[in-house]
Amino acid sequence: MKKTTTLQSDYSKSSFFNDGKQIFCNSPHLSMEFTQFGAFIMKYNNRQQPVTIFLHEFIMKIVEEKGERHINLENICVKKTLHQKTQQLGLRLSKNGQFIEFFGEIMELWKIIKKFVIQTDFQLKYKLGQKLGEGYSSSVFKAFKIINGQKVAVKIIDKSLVQRNNASERQYLINEIAVLRQINHNNLLKLHEIFECDDNIYIVSELLEGGNLKNSLFKFRFSEQETIILMETLFQSLNYLHERNIFHQDIKFDNILLKDQQDLTSACIINFGKSEIISQKLFSSKNLNCSDQTTVTQYFRKKDILALGIVIYSIFSKKQYQETQMLDELLMKNYENMGDLEFLELKPSLLQFFQIFFTQKGRIQMDSIKCSDILNLDVFNLTNTRRTSKIQGVPHQINNDFRRTSRFAPRNSQKDHQLITNFQRNLKLPTIQDSLDYKINQNSSYSPQTEKCISSRIYDEQASSLRPRYSLLKKCLSPNI
Incomplete structure (x- = not known):
């Protein structure tokens, strides 16, 4: 017997964020400055017509032949769709059971509106990792974007614990989402996108891997x-x-x-x-x-x-x-x-x-x-300097010129000399088999006379071993190490 498939009912009517309003909103304040995003094909009530879309933050202005309409994109349900005839990629916006579709070059438009809308396909886009923390009604996980492996933080809110009769918890959630959508600062948490399913709400944000300040x-x-x-x-x-x-x-x-x-x-x-x-x-x-x-x-x-x-x-x-x-x-x-x-x-x-x-x-x-x-x-108002990371090698304040080029040049301070000495000890060079009766004192200064003495000793060796040893010592004695 052949199985029959039915279309999934419109999720926007049962959404946690459904406020019971219509998909189109009243005209906003006239002083708003909108940015044009180009021409699209709008499909609404089984009718298609060309329109031009403008945006101001989360307000979308749709200009058509008969006039213009506006949509408040905050908490509106969105999913991607394909045109039945042209197979062109588009977006379907739905609210309280009503929906409207737009087809055209939607990628730039999507980058702007995705943090204001609600999506439903979290499991197809992200894979959860380790748990980072938890609260009364939520847990925070490290997650990875499936398409490119990008690391993010995902806050998962249990909808059963944030019911509409619990006014405080619901208001905390609404406040947090509203603020995250408005801010864009390097030292404030960045929101990526929001998802919803039957049981949970997923807030995808920037991953702060440094941990708690107190730690x-x-x-x-x-x-x-x-x-x-x-x-x-x-x-x-x-x-x-x-x-x-x-x-x-x-x-x-x-x-x-x-x-x-x-x-x-x-x-x-x-x-x-x-x-x-x-x-x-x-x-x-x-x-x-x-x-x-x-x-x-x-x-x-x-x-x-x-x-x-x-x-x-x-x-x-x-x-x-x-x-x-x-x-x-x-x-x-x-x-x-x-x-x-x-x-x-x-x-x-x-x-x-x-x-x-x-x-x-x-x-x-x-x-x-x-x-x-x-x-x-x-x-x-004081001049402040940042801490140098350990992975950057030699601290930038250390003078890499390990030898004085002139007897009139000032000597390094005791602290700088100690830092240079410690750095030299960490240099790992291959052992040179020295058959002469005297050896170079490791603590002797790297003066031009010392370099000349070392060079004369190397020239006494065989020609086959001349180049690697001399170049290695020359590199060690060079001021540009």
Whole structure:
């Protein structure tokens, strides 16, 4: 008996992200600047017609003969499809049971919209690896893209634990996705794409292989200068969020990861579930006036800055604090346990930085301070250098000229001489069978007279062994090694 196949029902109607609205939305604000992406064939309600597509972030504008329409691409279900007659590749957008299809050169369009839409074919695109961590309703895995082996991080959310009656967990998920779609910064987690199936939601993002910041601080001894670079990196990323009216509200050690565990400039802030996104629409809906808006914004900004200050203070004091309790006390202006600032032996510019956060003198300033104000402090105006990676070989500050070219040239300092000596000991050269009565002292200086003596000894050997030995020693004595 021949098996019959049926088309899969439209997933958009049962999607976790379905808000019950229609596929087309109202016209956005007239001041939006759209980017043209070219001509496509649109198929809608069994009718085909040529259209031109424009994009502004997640808003798609479709220009046709009769006028124009708009689609909000956020959380709309998407899958790739083929035209029945021309076999041309296209995209099918569906929402709340309605769908529309576009055929044409879709690859550039797809690169722009894929982080705003919801896909359903995760198992065909990614292969899961080791588990990296877990929370109440989610787990994080290392994964690989099947087509090219690219390493990513995948956060898998159990839909049964994030039901619509659990308002807080659902709101955390919506907040995190909304923030990740808006940000694009080297020190903030980057979103790739989102998938959904019957049981789970998959958030595919950048893989931060350096691990937790706290672990690296205990594993490696970073200098004060390197820690200041970390401070500047984190305040720059926080300033990026605040400029877009996004406030993290949950900054702590656990939410700061590294791309490279030895590079503090690779620190990234993650976990935006508790973030607050301030918009004019929010305030108009709550009937708040301008002064109320300023007060709320200042409070959120102050909370983020204080939380990051606590993290940095913990690094310098080498103490672990109850971050939430300490933040609450600072916000209530009754924290009185910062008398050990004077015992940290900090430079004046660093001491000035912490006085703003943790002393009575800086409390008034904290009420209106911004990340841009902090970045202008003297502590960040110093010339800082990054840590040299171990895999780069000889440190760049070592002078590779192992011998003085002139007796009038200054000698290396004792520290540089020790570094050069250690480097020479690590050189592995083949043993030369010396039949003469005297041997070269390993600790003798590489002066021109020494090189001449060695050369005269080599010329006494047979011609067959002349070239390899002489070239090897010449390379060792060369200033360009």
